[in-house]
Amino acid sequence: MLEAVDLECVRGDRPLFSRLSFSLKPGELMHVTGVNGSGKTTLLRTLCGLTRAHAGEIRWLGNAIHKLGDDYRAQLAYIGHANGIQGDLTPVENLHVATSLSGDADHARIGTTLERLGLAAYHHFPSKILSQGQKRRLALARLLVEHKPLWILDEPLSGLDVDSVALMTNILIEHLSQGGMIVITSHQEIDVDTKSILHIRVT
Protein backbone atom coordinates (compact mmCIF):
# COMPACT_ATOMS: atom_id res chain seq x y z
CA MET A 1 0.00 0.00 0.00
CA LEU A 2 1.13 3.55 -0.82
CA GLU A 3 0.26 6.25 1.71
CA ALA A 4 0.75 9.99 1.86
CA VAL A 5 0.38 11.63 5.25
CA ASP A 6 -0.01 15.42 5.61
CA LEU A 7 2.06 16.04 2.52
CA GLU A 8 3.08 19.60 1.73
CA CYS A 9 4.97 20.69 -1.37
CA VAL A 10 6.53 24.05 -2.14
CA ARG A 11 8.25 25.02 -5.41
CA GLY A 12 10.44 28.09 -5.33
CA ASP A 13 8.70 30.06 -2.58
CA ARG A 14 5.23 29.09 -3.75
CA PRO A 15 3.20 26.59 -1.68
CA LEU A 16 1.46 24.15 -4.04
CA PHE A 17 -0.53 21.96 -1.68
CA SER A 18 -0.55 21.06 1.99
CA ARG A 19 -2.10 18.51 4.36
CA LEU A 20 -2.60 16.08 1.51
CA SER A 21 -3.28 12.58 2.79
CA PHE A 22 -4.43 9.45 0.95
CA SER A 23 -3.84 5.75 0.76
CA LEU A 24 -3.79 3.60 -2.33
CA LYS A 25 -4.37 -0.13 -2.05
CA PRO A 26 -3.66 -2.99 -4.47
CA GLY A 27 -6.15 -2.85 -7.35
CA GLU A 28 -6.73 0.90 -7.00
CA LEU A 29 -6.04 3.79 -9.34
CA MET A 30 -5.67 7.38 -8.18
CA HIS A 31 -6.55 9.99 -10.79
CA VAL A 32 -4.83 13.28 -9.99
CA THR A 33 -6.44 16.33 -11.58
CA GLY A 34 -5.90 20.08 -11.37
CA VAL A 35 -5.29 23.09 -13.56
CA ASN A 36 -1.95 23.69 -15.31
CA GLY A 37 0.71 24.59 -12.77
CA SER A 38 -1.28 23.33 -9.76
CA GLY A 39 1.35 20.75 -8.82
CA LYS A 40 0.34 17.40 -10.37
CA THR A 41 3.80 16.63 -11.75
CA THR A 42 5.35 17.81 -8.49
CA LEU A 43 3.09 15.43 -6.56
CA LEU A 44 4.00 12.50 -8.81
CA ARG A 45 7.72 13.24 -8.61
CA THR A 46 7.41 13.52 -4.83
CA LEU A 47 5.66 10.14 -4.68
CA CYS A 48 8.59 8.69 -6.65
CA GLY A 49 11.10 10.20 -4.23
CA LEU A 50 12.54 12.45 -6.98
CA THR A 51 11.38 15.70 -5.34
CA ARG A 52 11.49 16.29 -1.61
CA ALA A 53 8.28 17.14 0.23
CA HIS A 54 8.39 20.27 2.38
CA ALA A 55 6.51 18.40 5.11
CA GLY A 56 4.70 15.13 5.64
CA GLU A 57 5.62 11.58 4.77
CA ILE A 58 5.14 9.02 2.02
CA ARG A 59 5.00 5.39 3.08
CA TRP A 60 5.24 2.14 1.14
CA LEU A 61 3.93 -0.89 3.02
CA GLY A 62 4.04 1.22 6.18
CA ASN A 63 7.69 2.34 5.85
CA ALA A 64 8.86 5.86 4.99
CA ILE A 65 10.12 5.86 1.38
CA HIS A 66 13.20 7.92 2.25
CA LYS A 67 14.29 5.08 4.54
CA LEU A 68 13.54 2.40 1.93
CA GLY A 69 15.53 4.20 -0.80
CA ASP A 70 16.34 1.88 -3.72
CA ASP A 71 14.15 -0.87 -2.27
CA TYR A 72 11.16 1.43 -2.83
CA ARG A 73 12.30 2.68 -6.25
CA ALA A 74 12.59 -0.96 -7.38
CA GLN A 75 8.83 -1.32 -6.83
CA LEU A 76 7.73 1.48 -9.14
CA ALA A 77 7.70 2.48 -12.79
CA TYR A 78 7.57 6.23 -13.43
CA ILE A 79 6.75 7.57 -16.86
CA GLY A 80 6.94 11.35 -16.95
CA HIS A 81 6.23 13.89 -19.68
CA ALA A 82 9.45 13.02 -21.48
CA ASN A 83 9.42 9.70 -23.31
CA GLY A 84 13.10 9.05 -22.61
CA ILE A 85 13.60 7.43 -26.01
CA GLN A 86 16.98 7.34 -27.72
CA GLY A 87 16.33 8.18 -31.36
CA ASP A 88 19.20 6.20 -32.88
CA LEU A 89 18.16 2.97 -31.16
CA THR A 90 15.41 0.67 -32.44
CA PRO A 91 12.27 0.17 -30.34
CA VAL A 92 13.63 -3.21 -29.18
CA GLU A 93 16.95 -1.67 -28.17
CA ASN A 94 15.18 1.16 -26.40
CA LEU A 95 13.15 -1.28 -24.34
CA HIS A 96 16.29 -3.24 -23.46
CA VAL A 97 18.02 -0.05 -22.30
CA ALA A 98 14.96 1.29 -20.44
CA THR A 99 14.51 -1.94 -18.50
CA SER A 100 18.15 -2.99 -18.13
CA LEU A 101 18.35 -1.84 -14.53
CA SER A 102 15.19 -3.74 -13.58
CA GLY A 103 16.17 -7.04 -12.07
CA ASP A 104 12.73 -8.44 -12.85
CA ALA A 105 12.32 -7.24 -16.46
CA ASP A 106 11.07 -9.94 -18.82
CA HIS A 107 12.95 -9.29 -22.05
CA ALA A 108 11.24 -12.26 -23.73
CA ARG A 109 8.07 -10.11 -23.71
CA ILE A 110 9.54 -7.28 -25.76
CA GLY A 111 8.42 -8.73 -29.14
CA THR A 112 4.82 -9.41 -28.10
CA THR A 113 4.63 -6.07 -26.28
CA LEU A 114 5.70 -4.13 -29.38
CA GLU A 115 3.14 -6.12 -31.37
CA ARG A 116 0.38 -5.33 -28.88
CA LEU A 117 1.22 -1.64 -29.02
CA GLY A 118 1.17 -1.61 -32.82
CA LEU A 119 4.91 -1.07 -33.18
CA ALA A 120 6.00 -4.46 -34.58
CA ALA A 121 6.45 -3.06 -38.09
CA TYR A 122 9.09 -0.64 -36.73
CA HIS A 123 11.25 -3.37 -35.18
CA HIS A 124 14.37 -2.55 -37.20
CA PHE A 125 13.99 1.21 -37.64
CA PRO A 126 15.61 3.85 -35.45
CA SER A 127 13.01 5.19 -33.03
CA LYS A 128 13.49 8.75 -34.27
CA ILE A 129 11.27 7.96 -37.26
CA LEU A 130 8.28 7.18 -34.99
CA SER A 131 5.45 9.71 -34.72
CA GLN A 132 4.80 11.45 -31.38
CA GLY A 133 1.96 9.06 -30.52
CA GLN A 134 4.08 6.04 -31.48
CA LYS A 135 6.92 7.32 -29.29
CA ARG A 136 4.48 7.66 -26.40
CA ARG A 137 3.34 4.06 -26.97
CA LEU A 138 6.98 2.92 -26.97
CA ALA A 139 7.59 4.73 -23.67
CA LEU A 140 4.51 3.02 -22.19
CA ALA A 141 5.63 -0.40 -23.50
CA ARG A 142 8.18 -0.43 -20.67
CA LEU A 143 5.31 -1.04 -18.23
CA LEU A 144 4.58 -4.41 -19.80
CA VAL A 145 8.19 -5.56 -19.90
CA GLU A 146 8.90 -4.71 -16.28
CA HIS A 147 6.82 -6.14 -13.46
CA LYS A 148 6.43 -3.23 -11.09
CA PRO A 149 3.47 -3.18 -8.70
CA LEU A 150 3.24 0.64 -8.64
CA TRP A 151 2.85 2.67 -11.83
CA ILE A 152 3.20 6.46 -11.59
CA LEU A 153 2.16 7.95 -14.91
CA ASP A 154 2.21 11.63 -15.90
CA GLU A 155 -0.21 12.29 -18.77
CA PRO A 156 0.32 8.86 -20.35
CA LEU A 157 -2.64 9.32 -22.69
CA SER A 158 -1.48 12.62 -24.15
CA GLY A 159 -0.96 12.45 -27.90
CA LEU A 160 -2.63 9.03 -28.21
CA ASP A 161 -5.41 8.41 -30.75
CA VAL A 162 -8.78 6.96 -29.73
CA ASP A 163 -7.77 3.31 -30.30
CA SER A 164 -4.51 3.78 -28.41
CA VAL A 165 -6.35 5.37 -25.47
CA ALA A 166 -8.69 2.33 -25.40
CA LEU A 167 -5.71 -0.05 -25.56
CA MET A 168 -3.88 1.81 -22.80
CA THR A 169 -7.05 1.82 -20.67
CA ASN A 170 -7.21 -1.98 -21.04
CA ILE A 171 -3.59 -2.22 -19.96
CA LEU A 172 -4.38 -0.13 -16.87
CA ILE A 173 -7.40 -2.33 -16.06
CA GLU A 174 -5.28 -5.49 -16.44
CA HIS A 175 -2.68 -4.10 -14.07
CA LEU A 176 -5.35 -3.27 -11.48
CA SER A 177 -6.94 -6.72 -11.83
CA GLN A 178 -3.53 -8.25 -11.06
CA GLY A 179 -3.34 -6.26 -7.82
CA GLY A 180 -1.25 -3.41 -9.23
CA MET A 181 -1.57 0.23 -8.15
CA ILE A 182 -1.62 3.29 -10.39
CA VAL A 183 -1.22 7.02 -9.78
CA ILE A 184 -2.03 8.90 -12.96
CA THR A 185 -2.53 12.44 -14.17
CA SER A 186 -4.75 12.97 -17.16
CA HIS A 187 -6.87 15.84 -18.41
CA GLN A 188 -9.30 13.26 -19.79
CA GLU A 189 -11.52 10.79 -17.97
CA ILE A 190 -10.10 7.33 -17.36
CA ASP A 191 -12.61 4.65 -18.12
CA VAL A 192 -11.95 2.17 -15.32
CA ASP A 193 -14.37 0.64 -12.83
CA THR A 194 -15.50 3.38 -10.43
CA LYS A 195 -14.99 1.06 -7.44
CA SER A 196 -11.24 1.04 -8.04
CA ILE A 197 -10.74 4.73 -8.81
CA LEU A 198 -9.90 7.50 -6.32
CA HIS A 199 -9.96 11.13 -7.40
CA ILE A 200 -7.66 13.73 -5.98
CA ARG A 201 -7.49 17.33 -7.07
CA VAL A 202 -4.54 19.60 -6.39
CA THR A 203 -5.42 23.28 -6.43
Ligand SMILES: Nc1ncnc2c1ncn2[C@@H]1O[C@H](COP(=O)(O)OP(=O)(O)OP(=O)(O)O)[C@@H](O)[C@H]1O
Ligand atom coordinates in the same frame (compact mmCIF):
# COMPACT_ATOMS: atom_id res chain seq x y z
N1 LIG B 1 12.21 23.46 -10.34
C1 LIG B 1 11.26 24.35 -10.08
N2 LIG B 1 11.53 25.50 -9.45
C2 LIG B 1 10.56 26.41 -9.17
N3 LIG B 1 9.27 26.24 -9.49
C3 LIG B 1 8.94 25.10 -10.13
C4 LIG B 1 9.91 24.09 -10.45
N4 LIG B 1 9.27 23.06 -11.07
C5 LIG B 1 7.97 23.42 -11.13
N5 LIG B 1 7.78 24.63 -10.57
C6 LIG B 1 6.51 25.34 -10.43
O1 LIG B 1 5.63 24.55 -9.65
C7 LIG B 1 4.29 24.71 -10.12
C8 LIG B 1 3.68 23.32 -10.34
O2 LIG B 1 4.31 22.71 -11.45
P1 LIG B 1 3.85 21.26 -11.94
O3 LIG B 1 4.68 20.91 -13.12
O4 LIG B 1 3.87 20.34 -10.76
O5 LIG B 1 2.33 21.53 -12.37
P2 LIG B 1 1.28 20.62 -13.14
O6 LIG B 1 0.00 20.66 -12.34
O7 LIG B 1 1.84 19.27 -13.39
O8 LIG B 1 1.11 21.42 -14.49
P3 LIG B 1 0.67 20.98 -15.99
O9 LIG B 1 -0.80 20.61 -15.95
O10 LIG B 1 0.91 22.23 -16.78
O11 LIG B 1 1.57 19.84 -16.40
C9 LIG B 1 4.37 25.57 -11.38
O12 LIG B 1 3.98 26.88 -11.03
C10 LIG B 1 5.82 25.51 -11.78
O13 LIG B 1 6.23 26.71 -12.38
